[in-house]
Amino acid sequence: MIQGYDPRTGEPVGEPVAETTDAEVDAIVAAAAAAFPSWGSDAATPGRAAALDAVADALDERAGELAAIADTETALGGERLIGEVARTTGQLRLFSGVLRDGSYADAAFTAAEGVVPDLRRINRPAGPVAVFAASNFPFAFSVAGGDTASALAAGCPVVVKAHEGHPVTSGLTAEIVTGALASAGAPAGTFGLVHGVQAGLRLLAHPAISAAGFTGSTAGGLALARIAAERPVPIPFYGELGSVNPCVVLPGAAFARPAGVATGYVGSLTLGSGQFCTNPGLLFVPEDVGLLSAIAEAAGSSQGGAMLSARIFAGYENAVAEAVAHPGVTELAVGKPGPGPWGATPRVFQVSLKEFAAGLAVLSRERFGPAGLVITYPSVEDLLPVLAALPGNLVGTVHVDTDSPDDLELARPVIAVLERVAGRLVCNGWPTGVAVVAAQHHGGPFPATTVPAYTSVGTAAIRRWLVPVAYQNFPPALLPPALR
Amino acid sequence: MIQGYDPRTGEPVGEPVAETTDAEVDAIVAAAAAAFPSWGSDAATPGRAAALDAVADALDERAGELAAIADTETALGGERLIGEVARTTGQLRLFSGVLRDGSYADAAFTAAEGVVPDLRRINRPAGPVAVFAASNFPFAFSVAGGDTASALAAGCPVVVKAHEGHPVTSGLTAEIVTGALASAGAPAGTFGLVHGVQAGLRLLAHPAISAAGFTGSTAGGLALARIAAERPVPIPFYGELGSVNPCVVLPGAAFARPAGVATGYVGSLTLGSGQFCTNPGLLFVPEDVGLLSAIAEAAGSSQGGAMLSARIFAGYENAVAEAVAHPGVTELAVGKPGPGPWGATPRVFQVSLKEFAAGLAVLSRERFGPAGLVITYPSVEDLLPVLAALPGNLVGTVHVDTDSPDDLELARPVIAVLERVAGRLVCNGWPTGVAVVAAQHHGGPFPATTVPAYTSVGTAAIRRWLVPVAYQNFPPALLPPALR
Numbered sequence: 009m010i011q012g013y014d015p016r017t018g019e020p021v022g023e024p025v026a027e028t029t030d031a032e033v034d035a036i037v038a039a040a041a042a043a044f045p046s047w048g049s050d051a052a053t054p055g056r057a058a059a060l061d062a063v064a065d066a067l068d069e070r071a072g073e074l075a076a077i078a079d080t081e082t083a084l085g086g087e088r089l090i091g092e093v094a095r096t097t098g099q100l101r102l103f104s105g106v107l108r109d110g111s112y113a114d115a116a117f118t119a120a121e122g123v124v125p126d127l128r129r130i131n132r133p134a135g136p137v138a139v140f141a142a143s144n145f146p147f148a149f150s151v152a153g154g155d156t157a158s159a160l161a162a163g164c165p166v167v168v169k170a171h172e173g174h175p176v177t178s179g180l181t182a183e184i185v186t187g188a189l190a191s192a193g194a195p196a197g198t199f200g201l202v203h204g205v206q207a208g209l210r211l212l213a214h215p216a217i218s219a220a221g222f223t224g225s226t227a228g229g230l231a232l233a234r235i236a237a238e239r240p241v242p243i244p245f246y247g248e249l250g251s252v253n254p255c256v257v258l259p260g261a262a263f264a265r266p267a268g269v270a271t272g273y274v275g276s277l278t279l280g281s282g283q284f285c286t287n288p289g290l291l292f293v294p295e296d297v298g299l300l301s302a303i304a305e306a307a308g309s310s311q312g313g314a315m316l317s318a319r320i321f322a323g324y325e326n327a328v329a330e331a332v333a334h335p336g337v338t339e340l341a342v343g344k345p346g347p348g349p350w351g352a353t354p355r356v357f358q359v360s361l362k363e364f365a366a367g368l369a370v371l372s373r374e375r376f377g378p379a380g381l382v383i384t385y386p387s388v389e390d391l392l393p394v395l396a397a398l399p400g401n402l403v404g405t406v407h408v409d410t411d412s413p414d415d416l417e418l419a420r421p422v423i424a425v426l427e428r429v430a431g432r433l434v435c436n437g438w439p440t441g442v443a444v445v446a447a448q449h450h451g452g453p454f455p456a457t458t459v460p461a462y463t464s465v466g467t468a469a470i471r472r473w474l475v476p477v478a479y480q481n482f483p484p485a486l487l488p489p490a491l492r
Numbered sequence: 493m494i495q496g497y498d499p500r501t502g503e504p505v506g507e508p509v510a511e512t513t514d515a516e517v518d519a520i521v522a523a524a525a526a527a528f529p530s531w532g533s534d535a536a537t538p539g540r541a542a543a544l545d546a547v548a549d550a551l552d553e554r555a556g557e558l559a560a561i562a563d564t565e566t567a568l569g570g571e572r573l574i575g576e577v578a579r580t581t582g583q584l585r586l587f588s589g590v591l592r593d594g595s596y597a598d599a600a601f602t603a604a605e606g607v608v609p610d611l612r613r614i615n616r617p618a619g620p621v622a623v624f625a626a627s628n629f630p631f632a633f634s635v636a637g638g639d640t641a642s643a644l645a646a647g648c649p650v651v652v653k654a655h656e657g658h659p660v661t662s663g664l665t666a667e668i669v670t671g672a673l674a675s676a677g678a679p680a681g682t683f684g685l686v687h688g689v690q691a692g693l694r695l696l697a698h699p700a701i702s703a704a705g706f707t708g709s710t711a712g713g714l715a716l717a718r719i720a721a722e723r724p725v726p727i728p729f730y731g732e733l734g735s736v737n738p739c740v741v742l743p744g745a746a747f748a749r750p751a752g753v754a755t756g757y758v759g760s761l762t763l764g765s766g767q768f769c770t771n772p773g774l775l776f777v778p779e780d781v782g783l784l785s786a787i788a789e790a791a792g793s794s795q796g797g798a799m800l801s802a803r804i805f806a807g808y809e810n811a812v813a814e815a816v817a818h819p820g821v822t823e824l825a826v827g828k829p830g831p832g833p834w835g836a837t838p839r840v841f842q843v844s845l846k847e848f849a850a851g852l853a854v855l856s857r858e859r860f861g862p863a864g865l866v867i868t869y870p871s872v873e874d875l876l877p878v879l880a881a882l883p884g885n886l887v888g889t890v891h892v893d894t895d896s897p898d899d900l901e902l903a904r905p906v907i908a909v910l911e912r913v914a915g916r917l918v919c920n921g922w923p924t925g926v927a928v929v930a931a932q933h934h935g936g937p938f939p940a941t942t943v944p945a946y947t948s949v950g951t952a953a954i955r956r957w958l959v960p961v962a963y964q965n966f967p968p969a970l971l972p973p974a975l976r
Contacts, residue, residue: 045908116930116931116952117930117931118927118929118930118931118932123925123927124927124929125921125927127927127929127931127932128931129931129932129933129952132911134944134945135912233721233726234721237717237718237721241883241884241937241938241939242717242938242942244943244945399725400725408970410967410969416967416969416970419970420970423970424529427616427961428619430961431959431960431961431962432961432962432963432964433961433962433963433964433966434964434965435963435964435965435966435967435970436965437609437964437965441607443602443607443608443609443611443964445602445608445611446600446601446602447600447601447602447611447612447613447962448602448611448613448962449613449960449961449962451959451960453725453959454725454726455725458726459728460618460959461618461728461955461958461959461960463960468600468613468960471945474945475915475935475937475944475945476915476933476935476945476947476952477911477914477915477916477917477933478915478916478917478931478932478933479916479917479919480916480917480918480919480921480927481918481919481920481921482917482919483892483894483900483919485894485900486892486900486903486904486907486919
């Protein structure tokens with residue numbers, strides 16, 4: 009049985025949810041496979057757009073109820089959760105717009121000429137997909153989140169493996185999604201939900217599943233990626249595993265606005281108790297006493313929150329202990345602990361660039377929660393090779409005084425390195441907050457994502473669920489309508 | 493040492509070539525990594541286009557010499573090999589055109605609005621890549637083939653692992669490529685060549701390699717794919733492993749043009765001694781005596797050729813023996829053996845749909861060479877589930893009498909199934925022959941390719957070597973020029 013807990017008290021909330029049995033998983037996947045020819049057909053495209061809008065409307069209608077339940081299971085707060093439902097329904101509507109626009113199909117035409125035959129190519133849905141929900145976004149990266157929205161839009165039936173952290177929220181969301189899809193005329197089996205680790209493993213290994221999306225821990229993601237790769241027929245595993253998101257403060261920015269940098273940093277670090285894959289885990293600053301004391305001050309007065317689960321809290325405590333025990337690492341500031349048994353205490357550590365480089369393998373590990381490591385660098389020249397040695401990240405940030413020609417010059421090589429170690433670069437901002445728009449890229453070199461060319465946020469997220477098919481020398485009557 | 497052999501005699505040709513040592517591989521990859529910042533930079537894009545043209549010109553200048561040497565190592569014949577050099581230089585020029593066109597960069601812009609920041613996204617080169625050359629196309633899928641051309645165009649330095657079957661051709665091609673790149677101003681290390689299995693393994697595992705392309709056997713490709721997946725930092729492995737390319741002849745086409753179908757089929761089956769990944773390994777025909785006898789006649793008078801190597805010949809003989817020993821399989825026709833010790837004899841076998849379905853796992857294996865299996869089906873209704881159970885393929889073909897409404901109706905469900913088991917569908921043609929054009933898709937479900945969304949032929953092949961980076965809130969001065 010899967011039991012949700014209230015992070016503010018550690019007490020169980022809601023009824024325990026049964027784990028999905030092997031036979032049930034098989035039946036759900038079989039229903040998804042049976043739905044695929046209809047849901048994924050060319051003729052269904054306008055209906056899919058309408059169905060996505062219907063799902064969005066149905067979730068919006070019950071946003072208050074959904075947020076209230078999710079708050080008992082996640083303690084993320086009503087305001088954040090109401091906003092997250094809106095983000096989630098916004099994503100669904102974004103993808104209905106993608107379908108209506110049509111360019112996701114990437115239709116290509118080559119006319120016959122000499123020995124070259126008439127060739128026409130178009131993207132087709134990959135088949136039923138598995139989605140592994142995340143803990144830290146109970147709506148936007150969960151049952152009806154971006155993976156589900158983009159895969160349904162592509163024409164792929166979706167089976168979600170619910171996250172253990174919010175089983176009741178997951179069940180209610182699935183009920184609303186299933187009802188809205190049915191009312192919109194989608195075939196039964198277009199959407200399914202399974203609960204439990206074993207159910208997730210069986211789902212991923214099922215021969216009828218064509219691809220999988222995952223947001224979660226590096227250890228869990230690597231284990232699932234291995235299963236996907238070792239199937240008799242391997243499938244793409246689009247995993248988002250972990251990221252420390254290096255932020256570089258250049259000397260001009262440190263000098264010009266120490267207080268702004270410090271408060272911005274601490275705000276981003278402690279947002280949502282630091283439970284974001286885009287959390288600014290590493291901050292590289294010049295050896296500047298003023299900025300360090302501003303950071304110490306801002307972090308010292310920061311407030312922690314309740315973490316999502318006992319497991320995440322324990323992981324955070326272990327990661328903090330590992331950091332503080334590392335040679336050369338000293339404590340710069342300790343914030344106020346969050347409420348309840350899993351209340352996180354914001355912590356900021358300090359280390360020299362030299363000591364960081366010596367311990368890079370350990371010190372560049374993700375510490376999921378409000379723990380920041382500030383690395384003091386003597387010069388940008390010294391900094392560059394250390395940045396280049398970082399593992400892959402979702403986001404890299406640079407703070408630059410754009411009025412200073414020196415700072416702009418220093419920024420160029422830093423950006424050239426960050427482009428190689430992160431999928432999104434932010435200038436004079438912070439990595440948390442991922443806009444759901446066409447130009448977004450929420451991906452990055454391994455281990456940030458397992459397939460770095462793809463994004464899980466924004467309209468391009470649909471590309472994960474599509475495969476091209478080319479038609480050679482076809483009579484118009486037998487071509488897909490979009491290729492005639 | 494690696495020794496080439498003349499397939500017409502089995503005798504050694506040319507001097508043996510030394511295997512590349514571990515230290516040499518490391519030095520070649522280090523040079524590629526050192527070349528990357530310059531070769532892959534935005535500023536280098538026009539220079540890359542000119543360099544690709546220069547490589548094409550240099551190869552064209554020595555086409556006769558290249559073809560003559562390749563003929564001694566492959567016995568593919570002067571006409572085919574001269575044509576293949578032209579195809580290869582055509583590919584290089586196609587990609588210089590792709591660079592000048594610029595749309596491969598997939599630039600995307602989202603303007604700032606409310607809480608949405610200014611976001612701009614563009615494709616960047618993935619980094620140095622490894623290319624594993626194929627045996628059966630000593631130019632077009634070898635040292636300067638499509639993988640190399642597309643990767644160099646993307647801005648990725650390339651290290652090719654030469655195929656053991658044509659070491660001298662590989663060495664001369666590499667010499668021409670290296671010289672032309674140097675004359676065109678490309679940094680040293682932009683292109684490298686290694687020889688030997690061990691060198692290939694070390695190359696694939698090297699931390700500085702960002703992706704790999706492979707064309708070859710299923711067994712070899714799976715072994716390399718596993719290495720790529722199990723690296724500390726896994727990399728994409730774009731492998732083309734094996735394909736039986738089902739061809740379906742519908743009743744109307746079988747009735748209307750049995751002789752045309754039979755001669756077209758046998759021509760495609762025996763082309764290049766059947767040594768094509770697009771070879772028509774499975775032909776599904778109605779239970780029609782006339783068509784079967786036409787196929788038997790055409791195949792019986794067909795001529796085999798010398799196969800590329802002792803290993804490939806042995807593999808062919810084993811595959812033929814396995815097929816002929818299978819329950820229900822009977823011999824339909826035997827052609828004339830090719831010359832020399834590795835001369836292939838074209839063979840066509842026959843089996844009922846029922847027996848084929850019972851032995852599908854074995855009978856749907858690739859038999860690399862001019863061996864065809866003709867499967868007689870009682871009705872399209874019976875055929876569909878068998879087609880749907882096939883492993884993934886590069887090509888699926890349907891022969892239909894377009895003047896017959898009945899045949900057109902039967903074609904629809906066949907196409908709907910083939911779309912799921914093949915990456916390219918051909919109507920009233922044959923699968924061999926892959927046009928190098930924008931709308932091409934030379935990929936397919938596993939095991940045809942390991943990453944079915946990508947193609948290794950045509951302009952879209954460049955996408956394998958690109959990763960997006962998004963820039964948030966960047967001052968114009970720090971943006972890549974194409975995003976300003």
